[in-house]
Amino acid sequence: MTIWMWILLIAIVGQRITELLIARSNEKWLKRFGGIEKGEKHYKWFILLHCSFFLAIIAEISLTQSPARINLTLLSIFLAVQASRVWCIQSLGRFWNTKVIVLPGVARIKKGPYKFVKHPNYIIVAVELFIIPLLVGAQITAFLFPVLHLLLVRVRIPHEEEALTRTT
Numbered sequence: 001m002t003i004w005m006w007i008l009l010i011a012i013v014g015q016r017i018t019e020l021l022i023a024r025s026n027e028k029w030l031k032r033f034g035g036i037e038k039g040e041k042h043y044k045w046f047i048l049l050h051c052s053f054f055l056a057i058i059a060e061i062s063l064t065q066s067p068a069r070i071n072l073t074l075l076s077i078f079l080a081v082q083a084s085r086v087w088c089i090q091s092l093g094r095f096w097n098t099k100v101i102v103l104p105g106v107a108r109i110k111k112g113p114y115k116f117v118k119h120p121n122y123i124i125v126a127v128e129l130f131i132i133p134l135l136v137g138a139q140i141t142a143f144l145f146p147v148l149h150l151l152l153v154r155v156r157i158p159h160e161e162e163a164l165t166r167t168t
Helices: 003-032 040-064 072-095 119-134 139-167
Strands: 036-038 100-102
Touching: 003 040, 003 072, 003 100, 003 119, 003 139, 036 139, 040 119, 040 139, 072 119, 100 139
Parallel strands: none
Antiparallel strands: 036 100
16 A cells, blocks of 8 residues: 555544544434434444444455556545545534434524435445445455445435434
8 A cells, every 4th residue: 555545544534533532422412412322233333333434444455456647537536535525524513423422402403415315425425335345446345335324324314314203
């Protein structure tokens, strides 16, 4: 792997760790005010998927030994997706989380990207799981992980919808 690939992957992992810290803070805040967590059983599979994702990229690139050149189109898409990710987090504010936690009596937030799509972050993650591996030359990972993500989201969205419907 080239140095730019390591820098990119380390930056993304750092971003994910920061997001988990934000989610943890938001979880504590939500639960302090009566937030209810739903769908706890499938959460571990999201953690496993995202950890495996980075390991799969490193393994695939190590095995293929084909250094990817920076593709400016893919990099531009990646940066646009990151801006969209931040937009989702900022739009939900203290309600943003990696878990399904709802606060009873609070109306569903319909601002930012949530004004247009119910679950924009899941779309963003799917695009990331495709674009990031392509950026570094891990084609197998680029096709495998969005499919795995889709399978998990098919389980999670109904839990999330039910939780949002019952508590608002």
